[in-house]
Amino acid sequence: MSDDRLDLDDFGDLIERSDGDVRRAAEERRARLGPPAGALGRLDELAEWLTAAQGAVPVRPVEAPRLVVFAGDHGVAELGVSARPAGTATTLARAFLAGESPGAVLARQAGVPTRLVDMSLDCEPGELPAAVSAHRVRRSSGRVDVTDALTRAEAEAALRAGIALADEEADSGTDLVVLGDLSVGGTTAAGILIAALCGTDASVVTGRGGGGIDDLAWMRKCAAIRDGLRRARPVTGDPVSLLAAVGGADLAAMTGFLLQCAARRTPVILDGVVSAACALVAQRAAFRAPDWWLAGQGSGEPGQTKALDRLGLDPLLSHGVAVGEGCGALLALPLVRGAAALAAELPERKAESSPASAEHDLLDAT
Secondary structure, eight states: OOSSSOOGGGHHHHOOOOOHHHHHHHHHHHHTBSSOTTTTTHHHHHHHHHHHHHTOSSOOOOOOEEEEEEEEEOGGGGGSOSSSOTTOHHHHHHHHHTTOSHHHHHHHHHTOOEEEEEEEOSSOGGGSOTTTSTTOOOSSOOOTTTSOSSOHHHHHHHHHHHHHHHHHHHHTTOOEEEEEEEEESHHHHHHHHHHHHHTOOHHHHOOOTTTTOOHHHHHHHHHHHHHHHHHHGGGTTOHHHHHHHHTOHHHHHHHHHHHHHHHTTOOEEEOSHHHHHHHHHHHHHOTTGGGGEEEOBOOSOHHHHHHHHHHTOOOSBOOOOOOOTTHHHHHHHHHHHHHHHHHHHSOBOOOOOOHHHHHHHHHHHO
């Protein structure tokens, strides 16, 4: 990959398919286990996905997952498109760090360590721990209905930060990433990306976000996505320019993170509409990348449904959890862990003797 201008198309060569031979070996082993075919439902599919990602049969248990949450504020929130006031994602970040937010509580309950990454929160860098803001690109993002979210240089910096973070996770032994987002206005930016890449209208992808906005706010959000879509369409062929125009530092970093996780063969559970939008951008750069991702749950956001359909991913759960922070993906994690445990620990059936062979064995014994 060039050290100067970042070209995400390089990932098309870097990212390989998950191991099909290993997947077939896993299927053959599954046929020798006790429960009959179909009795474990999607757990069989999950075990085969994880086995192919690990490249080994039997599958190894998930022992070192981590929740990674990308955080940022979005200037478009100034239009009243969110339930929370613009520039207040820092409050959510502090609650997460204090262990008092939904994502933090679920991660603690599941025994999953967390990592919060401030890419563009609307606060001074010193207001949060240095480790949280180490990769910060800017303070908030541009109002994407009228201006770019980022400069090209900022978009590349955010993408490189996401790539570096994926390397850090892989090098530290993380064997499964639970991906989350934390923002105010992020679902609006996600809606623009999805509409642009799926070639659809704003109204098709406009949801009510994690806060459940009222009808007037929904209309403002739909108008903002429509205006952003006009700015996005001319640059849909260049993922970096697209993220700079209508994404944001947190979404750009998440896109780079997803691509590098796939390149490093680190499986990822996606959460809601924001991670789905980033996955869609990443797929545009590397069509094999979705092999390494799993859709945790359907949030009820229409944009997420559209994106996952384009990605060919079917959510494990459908609980309508739209709060972000990786909550939906965390709820899916026990299913992945359970599928791995069953595939690894259920004994293979012993070969059954036919009646003729049993009679032969009896005569030999006498």
